[in-house]
Amino acid sequence: MNPLNDILQARLAEGPVPASEVMALGLYHREHGYYRRAEGPWGFEGKDYYTALDLGPLLGQTLAVRLEAAWERLDRPARFTALEPGAGRGWLGRDLLTAVSGPFAEALVYVHRDDNPAARQAAEAALAPFLSANRARFVAEAEALEPFVGAVFSNELFDALPAQPWRWDGSQWTREVLTTVGQEWQAADPGEAGAWFAAHTDGLELRDGSIWCEALPGVVRELAAPLEAGLFLAVDYGEAADRLLAKGADLRRFMAHSVDGKWHENLGEADLTADVDFTRLASLLEGQGLTELSHVELSRWIRAHAPLDEWGAGWLALPTPERMRRTENLLQLTLPNMMGSRFRVLEGWKAQG
Ligand SMILES: C[S@@+](CC[C@H](N)C(=O)[O-])C[C@H]1O[C@@H](n2cnc3c(N)ncnc32)[C@H](O)[C@@H]1O
Numbered sequence: 001m002n003p004l005n006d007i008l009q010a011r012l013a014e015g016p017v018p019a020s021e022v023m024a025l026g027l028y029h030r031e032h033g034y035y036r037r038a039e040g041p042w043g044f045e046g047k048d049y050y051t052a053l054d055l056g057p058l059l060g061q062t063l064a065v066r067l068e069a070a071w072e073r074l075d076r077p078a079r080f081t082a083l084e085p086g087a088g089r090g091w092l093g094r095d096l097l098t099a100v101s102g103p104f105a106e107a108l109v110y111v112h113r114d115d116n117p118a119a120r121q122a123a124e125a126a127l128a129p130f131l132s133a134n135r136a137r138f139v140a141e142a143e144a145l146e147p148f149v150g151a152v153f154s155n156e157l158f159d160a161l162p163a164q165p166w167r168w169d170g171s172q173w174t175r176e177v178l179t180t181v182g183q184e185w186q187a188a189d190p191g192e193a194g195a196w197f198a199a200h201t202d203g204l205e206l207r208d209g210s211i212w213c214e215a216l217p218g219v220v221r222e223l224a225a226p227l228e229a230g231l232f233l234a235v236d237y238g239e240a241a242d243r244l245l246a247k248g249a250d251l252r253r254f255m256a257h258s259v260d261g262k263w264h265e266n267l268g269e270a271d272l273t274a275d276v277d278f279t280r281l282a283s284l285l286e287g288q289g290l291t292e293l294s295h296v297e298l299s300r301w302i303r304a305h306a307p308l309d310e311w312g313a314g315w316l317a318l319p320t321p322e323r324m325r326r327t328e329n330l331l332q333l334t335l336p337n338m339m340g341s342r343f344r345v346l347e348g349w350k351a352q353g
Contacts, residue, residue, distance in 0.1 A: 004025055012179065024162040033268055053089075059095065059298075062306040063095075064100050066231065080230075083145070084154060085152070086155070088119040090127045147226050149229050150231075153232075156236055156237070159276050161216065163213040204245075211250070213276075229352040237342060238278050252272070281346060293346065293348040
């Protein structure tokens with residue numbers, strides 16, 4: 001029996017449950033939530049989804065280039081802290097730490113922040129050599145973050161925050177809920193979300209709508225405030241606010257590498273994600289003192305920042321299986337219609353106050 005389903009049924013007896021509440025239960029219930037259970041869901045074999053990190057080190061290598069440029073811009077501080085919230089298995093940190101060298105490597109300290117217990121186990125293994133060399137450490141989500149100079153970066157953190165889908169029905173806003181008979185759209189007051197949506201469309205049409213992440217301002221504040229100076233970088237699924245509204249953004253369920261909209265089924269056993277509203281994320285970061293905010297497709301970001309000619313020469317010298325893997329990694333992250341065009345990268349800068 002699925003324990004989260006029992007909790008949900010009890011909750012449903014009290015009335016309709018908003019989709020965002022179901023997502024919070026499914027992902028973050030302290031014992032049975034998908035991101036709180038003991039066994040990890042990642043990777044290719046028999047798992048629910050894979051991320052850019054499963055494809056190879058290209059994302060981490062390009063991140064290393066961007067962080068080193070930030071370190072240079074900060075005038076090469078002796079300590080450059082790179083905080084990764086939602087760090088999961090720590091693979092991006094591992095790929096970053098493996099890619100850096102010289103004085104930047106000596107300055108860089110990687111901080112993994114994610115209370116996911118299965119991910120923590122995997123991260124301890126992935127980061128082992130860097131943990132013992134004091135080049136990496138863990139912080140718990142409840143721990144207050146000390147002010148630091150360096151960078152905050154994340155991969156697929158914001159799309160994992162509970163979010164609520166809204167739709168315009170031609171005359172009023174409706175929100176997606178679960179009732180005892182299934183998924184429904186019911187009229188409700190959208191509050192701040194309604195004002196945001198109205199400000200980001202030329203005119204609403206039937207079925208226009210987007211998702212609203214209630215927790216986003218708090219998470220952004222928590223992560224951006226301790227950054228005294230440096231780079232904020234987020235890689236995620238999502239689009240600008242107007243594009244999300246026009247497409248009618250939804251919640252998605254990933255299970256055994258298939259995707260659908262049945263966000264209330266197999267709670268705790270399936271991953272749930274929501275598109276990230278990059279316009280709102282940038283606007284909230286601006287409110288935290290970040291400037292030069294921009295977001296582009298991951299494929300464009302890689303092509304703009306990775307010295308592919310230089311790296312390509314090195315890849316040619318690798319044994320065939322590894323060379324093929326690097327090629328696949330490059331194609332997946334740079335060709336149209338592949339992973340690199342489904343993700344975006346946001347960057348912002350905090351100047352020394
Ligand atoms: C989709 S997974 C991504 C994991 C990893 N970045 C990757 O790409 O494989 C989202 C992760 O974010 C974590 N998470 C959610 N909210 C968080 C928060 N406020 N602070 C830190 N981690 C958080 C979850 O526990 C989960 O491990």
